[in-house]
Amino acid sequence: MSRTEIKIGGFGGQGVILTGFIIGKAASIFDMKNATMTQAFGPEARGSACSSQVIVSEDKIRYPYVKRPNVMVMMSQEAFNKFSPQIDPHGIMLIEEELVDPAGLPDTVTVYSIPATRIAEELGKKIVLNMVMTGFFTAVSRIISREAARKAVADSVPPGSENLNLNAFEKGYEWGLKQLEG
Amino acid sequence: MSVIDELQQAVKNSPRQSPGDEHPMSNFLRMDRIPHIWCPTCGIGTTVNCFAQALERCSIPLDDVAVVSGIGCTGRVAGYVKTDSFHTTHGRAIPFATGLRLGNPKLKVVVFSGDGDLFSIGGNHFNHAARRNLDMTVICVNNFNYAMTGGQVAPTSPTDSVLTTSPYGNFETPFNLPFLAESVGATFVARWTALHIHRVTESMIKALMKPGFSFIEIIAPCPTIFERKNKFGDGLDRLKFYHDNSEIIHGAPTKDVDIGLRNKIIVGEFVDIERPTFIESMNAYLKRRLGSDYDIYEG
Amino acid sequence: MDGDHACCEGALAAGCRFVAGYPITPSTAVVERFARRIPRVGGVFIQMEDELASSIAIQGAVWAGKKAMTVTSGPGYSLMMEHIGLAVMTECPCVFVNVQRGGPSTGLPTLPGQADMMQARWGSHGDYEIIALCPDSPQECFDFMIDAFNLSEQYRVPVMFMMDECIGHMIEKVTIPEADKIDVTPRNYTKLPPDQYLPFKPAENMVPEMVKAGDGYRIHVTGLTHDYRGYPVMSADCQEELVHRLVNKINRNEEKIRHIIATDIEDADVVVIAYGITARVAVDAIALARKQGVKVGLLRLVVVWPFPEAVIRDLANKGKALVMAEMNYGQIYYEVERCAQGKVPVLLAGHGGGDVHKTEAIAEKIVEANKCLS
Numbered sequence: 001m002s003r004t005e006i007k008i009g010g011f012g013g014q015g016v017i018l019t020g021f022i023i024g025k026a027a028s029i030f031d032m033k034n035a036t037m038t039q040a041f042g043p044e045a046r047g048s049a050c051s052s053q054v055i056v057s058e059d060k061i062r063y064p065y066v067k068r069p070n071v072m073v074m075m076s077q078e079a080f081n082k083f084s085p086q087i088d089p090h091g092i093m094l095i096e097e098e099l100v101d102p103a104g105l106p107d108t109v110t111v112y113s114i115p116a117t118r119i120a121e122e123l124g125k126k127i128v129l130n131m132v133m134t135g136f137f138t139a140v141s142r143i144i145s146r147e148a149a150r151k152a153v154a155d156s157v158p159p160g161s162e163n164l165n166l167n168a169f170e171k172g173y174e175w176g177l178k179q180l181e182g
Numbered sequence: 183m184s185v186i187d188e189l190q191q192a193v194k195n196s197p198r199q200s201p202g203d204e205h206p207m208s209n210f211l212r213m214d215r216i217p218h219i220w221c222p223t224c225g226i227g228t229t230v231n232c233f234a235q236a237l238e239r240c241s242i243p244l245d246d247v248a249v250v251s252g253i254g255c256t257g258r259v260a261g262y263v264k265t266d267s268f269h270t271t272h273g274r275a276i277p278f279a280t281g282l283r284l285g286n287p288k289l290k291v292v293v294f295s296g297d298g299d300l301f302s303i304g305g306n307h308f309n310h311a312a313r314r315n316l317d318m319t320v321i322c323v324n325n326f327n328y329a330m331t332g333g334q335v336a337p338t339s340p341t342d343s344v345l346t347t348s349p350y351g352n353f354e355t356p357f358n359l360p361f362l363a364e365s366v367g368a369t370f371v372a373r374w375t376a377l378h379i380h381r382v383t384e385s386m387i388k389a390l391m392k393p394g395f396s397f398i399e400i401i402a403p404c405p406t407i408f409e410r411k412n413k414f415g416d417g418l419d420r421l422k423f424y425h426d427n428s429e430i431i432h433g434a435p436t437k438d439v440d441i442g443l444r445n446k447i448i449v450g451e452f453v454d455i456e457r458p459t460f461i462e463s464m465n466a467y468l469k470r471r472l473g474s475d476y477d478i479y480e481g
Numbered sequence: 482m483d484g485d486h487a488c489c490e491g492a493l494a495a496g497c498r499f500v501a502g503y504p505i506t507p508s509t510a511v512v513e514r515f516a517r518r519i520p521r522v523g524g525v526f527i528q529m530e531d532e533l534a535s536s537i538a539i540q541g542a543v544w545a546g547k548k549a550m551t552v553t554s555g556p557g558y559s560l561m562m563e564h565i566g567l568a569v570m571t572e573c574p575c576v577f578v579n580v581q582r583g584g585p586s587t588g589l590p591t592l593p594g595q596a597d598m599m600q601a602r603w604g605s606h607g608d609y610e611i612i613a614l615c616p617d618s619p620q621e622c623f624d625f626m627i628d629a630f631n632l633s634e635q636y637r638v639p640v641m642f643m644m645d646e647c648i649g650h651m652i653e654k655v656t657i658p659e660a661d662k663i664d665v666t667p668r669n670y671t672k673l674p675p676d677q678y679l680p681f682k683p684a685e686n687m688v689p690e691m692v693k694a695g696d697g698y699r700i701h702v703t704g705l706t707h708d709y710r711g712y713p714v715m716s717a718d719c720q721e722e723l724v725h726r727l728v729n730k731i732n733r734n735e736e737k738i739r740h741i742i743a744t745d746i747e748d749a750d751v752v753v754i755a756y757g758i759t760a761r762v763a764v765d766a767i768a769l770a771r772k773q774g775v776k777v778g779l780l781r782l783v784v785v786w787p788f789p790e791a792v793i794r795d796l797a798n799k800g801k802a803l804v805m806a807e808m809n810y811g812q813i814y815y816e817v818e819r820c821a822q823g824k825v826p827v828l829l830a831g832h833g834g835g836d837v838h839k840t841e842a843i844a845e846k847i848v849e850a851n852k853c854l855s
Binding site for chain 3: 288309
Binding site: 042043044045046048 | 219220221222258329330332406407
């Protein structure tokens, strides 16, 4: 299947949008595929359940929204509760394991989890949790290449913070590889 | 007592909550709309709390109160208060309130909105409502920017403020709101910051009880945008800034209370004068001219 | 009495007790008369700072329990568009009077036009339906103002009263009936207690019942898309339910709202369609054409919006050629053409305003339409 639908959810301020942006950029600019990103947000700037949606495809993308995500990345319980019923029954669910209890998913969904916030805190900056999540996503989902993802991260974060963010990405990536093995 | 002490006192005095208790504000807030949309440490919620206390202390029945807001972060106040409440179009809260008040003079009409809504797109309406001395209290939460749309420069943004549409710093001169309000005829004018919660409440009580057009400016932190973009830290850092940089001068000449980006902020009650209200003047003039053909208008 | 004055008296007779306005030719006489008259009947007139303010002050007064209106002309009408949308969205019953003059922009302040008809229909952003009435005499300015207020209460919709400069300034005899002979629709206030009342839950007729501020219902009213409680809901589903109802409550009641006056159309080969002052000119044109042997009748639209589609379709099905006469270069004309579905010739007798039609101009179109048939 050429079209892969990805939905990333969390609360405002977690970097949900940037995660989607990096995945889309990696796919479209550095992996030479097609990607469309849309986002959903309310009037509030902080704290509400928000989501970004990315479609990655070999072909031209027409219908712009995600209908039945093949991959979900959920970083808050509120987002999980709101969005998880949409998941493809054979899809994969990536969660922030200390913030999300993945109850109620069909058995056919594969769940991978990571304490992304804690890993980010250990790196000294809680706000890079989305980069940990991006690395984790890259390893587990294999939709975008590691090289493309690294380039997209370096290209999307504020100048001077590349190393910190790439470090966070690598921590997430390693965690993902371990999960795949185990 | 310093403002920080006041704040701590207020926290200490606030009733302890146990799980299952009804929220102390549940009579005043639309609890079915909570949580609200405001960011953590935003100053708007504080002003709503002060307003609730002011109403309670004035013993104004909530059924007699109508809150009118325009558009923007503060414009959402009308959506959370459990009075008759109207969320109108951008800038037009005051003319809506004009019709509401004239339609039913028994209503206590309060306009609760932001600086951009009231003084940019709605500026002319503010001038004329004050000039007419219409019976209403206008509460302006001034966070120095258009926060709902992501932080654009506003007519109140201090010179040098960095915002998304003043990326190299604001080179315009901002409004001095108390000076403007006094010039156009407001009968009560006060300014506080969101730190001065008791004083905000006290001024609100005075404004609510005073006939005519009363105006309160409350300077409030916008941690997500204004404070972040201008490197003031978070909301708490900004309250500390208010604490260290506010000077209370009651009766200060309003022309002297303009605000610089990192300067001292003069706060206080600046204007408190008497002047016939729109309805008083209308009734007096029309009775004099029309005699028995005119019945005193009471709604 | 001229049309402007009659409009004011009609509004007062309909129970209007709050007027906010801003001076603009050729509607100024209406606000001047309100300023003199309304204090004597227990109402309030306020001259606001601009038309933006006027058009929302009346809505404040409506929620305070008054019947209210504003009045303006082209440039002011453009400024009011924002609040026509607000009145539609909040289902605020009120009346907007537009004494049409020539446009665009400042145009012809002292001369007539009929070119704001599509603006009345579509001027505010978003999708909606309103009601628009077109009087053709000072008498009708009185009579149909009462209809305008009644319709606004019945459907909780802003009603556009589309006069023109000619009628506004034209003086004719106006008969004002006894007060007890005037049918006034009261506001439909709910009888439900506050704990059972939902301010935007449609009752019969798809129209919700109302309350006013200060009655203890503690309602919330917003221009945002909202649920039955009046609370904002940002979703496509809520939008669909709300906006579809706002559109349907007018469209599905079109037959009830319909007000047309048909003259001699049964045996006619050609039917002239017109509204407002142009309908009067058309009567003379029809007489002229009949002298030349054309069987022609008149369909006068008093209610232009919602558009009486079925009536036009019926005329087309009967094979009658149609001539649309209006003071613009084709606004209602395209509505007529749409409903005729290509079955019959549809001709426009139009011009840019500044003067009423020349009788001969309409007569020529009638003759031309007749030729198209044969």
